Amino acid sequence: MSVLVSISCITYNHEKYIAEALDSFLRQDTDFEYEILIHDDATTDGTRGIIEAYAARYGDVIRPIFQEENQYQRGVTNPSGVFNFPRARGKYIAMCEGDDFWIDIRKLRTQAAYMEAHPECSMCCHAARIVSMDDSFRELAQLRPFHNDGRLSPEMLISKPVNIPTSSLFFRTEYAKELPDWYYSCPVGDIPLQLYMFLRGDIYYFNKPMSTYRVGNEGSWNSLMNRGDEAAIAERWDRHFEAMKRLYEAFDRDSEGRYGPAVREAVARERFKADINKGRYEAALEEENRTFLQELPAAQRSLLKLRLRWPGAYDLLEKGWRFLQSRKQS
Numbered sequence: 382m383s384v385l386v387s388i389s390c391i392t393y394n395h396e397k398y399i400a401e402a403l404d405s406f407l408r409q410d411t412d413f414e415y416e417i418l419i420h421d422d423a424t425t426d427g428t429r430g431i432i433e434a435y436a437a438r439y440g441d442v443i444r445p446i447f448q449e450e451n452q453y454q455r456g457v458t459n460p461s462g463v464f465n466f467p468r469a470r471g472k473y474i475a476m477c478e479g480d481d482f483w484i485d486i487r488k489l490r491t492q493a494a495y496m497e498a499h500p501e502c503s504m505c506c507h508a509a510r511i512v513s514m515d516d517s518f519r520e521l522a523q524l525r526p527f528h529n530d531g532r533l534s535p536e537m538l539i540s541k542p543v544n545i546p547t548s549s550l551f552f553r554t555e556y557a558k559e560l561p562d563w564y565y566s567c568p569v570g571d572i573p574l575q576l577y578m579f580l581r582g583d584i585y586y587f588n589k590p591m592s593t594y595r596v597g598n599e600g601s602w603n604s605l606m607n608r609g610d611e612a613a614i615a616e617r618w619d620r621h622f623e624a625m626k627r628l629y630e631a632f633d634r635d636s637e638g639r640y641g642p643a644v645r646e647a648v649a650r651e652r653f654k655a656d657i658n659k660g661r662y663e664a665a666l667e668e669e670n671r672t673f674l675q676e677l678p679a680a681q682r683s684l685l686k687l688r689l690r691w692p693g694a695y696d697l698l699e700k701g702w703r704f705l706q707s708r709k710q711s
Contacts, residue, residue, distance in 0.1 A: 385413040386489055387469035387554065389461050392419060392479025393453070396426040398595070403435050405482040407442070409489045418465045419445040419479075422452050428479070444468070459570040466557040474554050476571075477592065481548040484510060485591035492551040495585060502532075503553055503582030504575065508590040509546035524594045526586075533584045538575060539632075539643035540650065542676035547571045548592035556581045563631035568624045576632045615659035622655035649673070662689055 388406050392399055406417050417439075421429055429447055436443045446464055457463055466474065473496060475489060485491070492505050511522035526543040527533070550571065556578060564573040578584060626648050633644045653673040656664035665674050665685050674682060 384416050384471045386415040386473045386475055387471035388417045388475050389465040390419045390477055390479055391460050393422040394424045394426045395479035396428045398480040399428050399431050402479050402482045408486050410486045411490050417443045420460050420464045421447045423448040458568050461570055462560055469554050474557055476550040477548040480595045481593050483592045488591040501583050502585050504578035505551050505585040506545045506549040507587035509592045509594040510590045512593045512595050523590050530588050533586055535640045536643045538579050539640055540646040546594050552578050563628055567628045573628055618655040618659040622651055625651045
């Protein structure tokens with residue numbers, strides 16, 4: 382029987398999490414063959430040894446690549462497209478990074494059945510549950526970019542306040558083998574992939590959490606973006622915004638300007654996020670950012686307003702929080 386689904390997993394220093402991810406792949410209840418493609422980006426912890434042990438047991442399913450030199454540091458920002466997609470043998474690709482995992486054993490079956498029945502669909506996705514670094518599920522915390530099952534409109538996909546979980550993406554392999562330059566030049570992989578798949582067909586959303594989104598991982602993209610002094614963080618977020626702006630402009634050209642308002646709103650939201658992350662908090666008070674401010678979680682909005690109006694009180698609160706975190710870690 383030929384492979385129907387290729388699972389694409391990228392990992393870097395995920396020693397604490399990779400076994401859980403692999404177990405969730407191997408537990409999938411399917412009536413078809415699938416393969417697990419892993420790209421390990423020269424990890425420095427025990428991740429490689431864990432993958433090798435699993436590959437020894439499931440050599441007919443798990444196909445790893447172990448880099449000797451970190452590819453991200455060499456400028457490869459989207460290793461899935463460079464190292465995993467080209468070798469995928471399945472008709473479809475399902476994505477899940479090494480620090481996330483799947484919680485529904487029928488996830489692959491559900492998504493594959495939908496795609497088989499809807500050839501006009503290029504990608505499908507779903508909600509996710511949020512799990513913290515210590516593996517505890519947060520009460521009622523879910524990543525739900527939308528609230529109902531259904532086909533996503535251009536506006537819903539292009540300009541959305543909450544991103545679609547990477548661990549939910551399921552798409553046609555043939556399209557993943559001909560990605561545009563703007564996918565490879567983008568500093569993130571999920572958004573350009575979604576935009577390109579939208580150009581190739583419909584995108585369907587299941588309003589059911591079938592995977593996880595892990596928060597608080599020290600090696601996560603957000604934590605890396607916010608390391609260093611204020612100047613370094615600001616420069617990093619400015620570069621990120623410019624790259625995302627170029628992405629949306631390239632998508633706008635390839636879509637012949639059909640979705641201009643949604644594109645412009647998406648760029649403005651990226652500017653707002655960059656401003657807040659680099660410490661330009663006054664952006665929250667600007668009229669053009671009112672909608673984006675309301676999109677933030679209530680707790681984050683409250684902290685932001687506290688910081689702007691009573692910075693002294695905010696500093697005391699932050700010091701108390703850091704003290705409690707240090708006590709937890711000691």
